[in-house]
Amino acid sequence: MKLDSKVCIVTGAASGIGKEIALTYAREGAKVVIADINLQAAQAVADSIAALGGTAMAVTMDVTREAEVDDAVAKVVAAYGGVDVLVSNAGVQIVHPVEEFPFAEWKKMLAIHLDGAFLTTKACLPHMKASGRGGSIIYMGSVHSKEASVLKSAYVTAKHGLIGLCKTVAKEGGAHGIRANVICPGFVRTPLVDKQIPEQAQALGLSEAEVIAKVMLKETVDGEFTTVQDVAEVALLFASFGSNALTGQSLVVSHGWFMQ
Ligand code: NAD
Numbered sequence: 001m002k003l004d005s006k007v008c009i010v011t012g013a014a015s016g017i018g019k020e021i022a023l024t025y026a027r028e029g030a031k032v033v034i035a036d037i038n039l040q041a042a043q044a045v046a047d048s049i050a051a052l053g054g055t056a057m058a059v060t061m062d063v064t065r066e067a068e069v070d071d072a073v074a075k076v077v078a079a080y081g082g083v084d085v086l087v088s089n090a091g092v093q094i095v096h097p098v099e100e101f102p103f104a105e106w107k108k109m110l111a112i113h114l115d116g117a118f119l120t121t122k123a124c125l126p127h128m129k130a131s132g133r134g135g136s137i138i139y140m141g142s143v144h145s146k147e148a149s150v151l152k153s154a155y156v157t158a159k160h161g162l163i164g165l166c167k168t169v170a171k172e173g174g175a176h177g178i179r180a181n182v183i184c185p186g187f188v189r190t191p192l193v194d195k196q197i198p199e200q201a202q203a204l205g206l207s208e209a210e211v212i213a214k215v216m217l218k219e220t221v222d223g224e225f226t227t228v229q230d231v232a233e234v235a236l237l238f239a240s241f242g243s244n245a246l247t248g249q250s251l252v253v254s255h256g257w258f259m260q
Contacts, residue, residue, distance in 0.1 A: 121180075
C-alpha cells in the first residue's frame with residue numbers, strides 16, 4: 001500500500017473532492033483525518049471509512065480560525081502520533097462582477113482559500129520536521145490558479161496565490177524532506193459546481209446546459225468534466241512520491257482545458 005500508516009489530514013473532506021481523496025488515502029493504508037467545518041458530515045465520512053476496515057477520525061476545523069486549526073492538529077498528533085500529509089482542500093465559490101463584489105465576501109474567499117492554506121501549513125510543518133520523516137503538503141488549486149474567468153476575481157486571485165505559497169513552502173521544507181505541490185483541476189461535478197451552474201446561468205443570461213457546454217467545458221478536448229477520482233489519483237501521486245524531485249509544482253488535471 002502506498003500510504004501505509006501515514007497520517008493524512010484532508011481539509012474540506014466531508015464532501016466532493018476532499019472526500020474522494022480521503023477514501024483513496026484510506027484504501028492505501030493511511031490514517032485519515034476528515035477535517036471540516038461540518039463535523040456531522042465529516043463524521044459520516046470517517047464512519048464509512050471505518051466500516052470498510054480503514055482508519056479515520058473526524059475533527060471540526062474552520063480553516064480560517066487559527067485556534068481551531070491548531071486545536072485540531074494537536075488532537076490528530078495526540079491520537080495518531082504525527083502528521084505526514086496535509087491536503088489543504090477546503091474551499092467555497094462566490095461569483096460577482098468585480099464592481100459588485102461585496103468586500104466582506106471578497107475577504108471571506110481569501111480567508112478560506114489563502115488563510116486556510118497558510119494556517120494549516122503553519123500548524124503541520126513543526127510536526128513534519130519533528131518526525132524526521134518529512135512530509136507532503138498538497139494545495140487544492142484550480143485551472144483558475146493559471147487562468148481567469150469572468151465573475152471569479154476572488155477565486156482566481158486566491159487560487160493564483162496558492163502557487164506562491166506552495167513554492168515558498170517547497171523551498172523552506174526542502175532540507176527537511178517536506179514537499180509542497182498544487183493540484184489544478186478543471187470543473188468537477190461537486191456541490192460547489194452544482195451551485196454555480198444556476199448562478200452563472202442567471203448572471204450570464206444563458207441556460208444551465210449552455211453554462212456547462214459553452215462556459216465550463218468549452219475549452220476541454222472532449223467536453224468532459226474532470227472527476228473526483230481523477231483528482232484523487234493526482235493527490236495520491238503527490239502524497240506518496242518518494243523524494244524531493246517532485247516539489248514546488250502545479251499539475252493541471254482538466255481534460256486539456258488549460259495546457260502548459
Ligand atoms: P465541496 O463544496 O463539495 O466541498 C467543500 C468542503 O469544504 C465542504 O465539505 C465544506 O464543508 C468545506 N468547507 C467550506 N468552508 C470551510 C472552512 N472554512 N473550513 C473547513 N472546511 C470548509 O467542494 P469541492 O468541489 O469538493 O471543492 C474542494 C476544493 O476543490 C476547493 O478548494 C475548490 O476550490 C477546489 N476545486 C474545485 C473544483 C470543482 O470544479 N469542483 C475545481 C477546481 C478546484
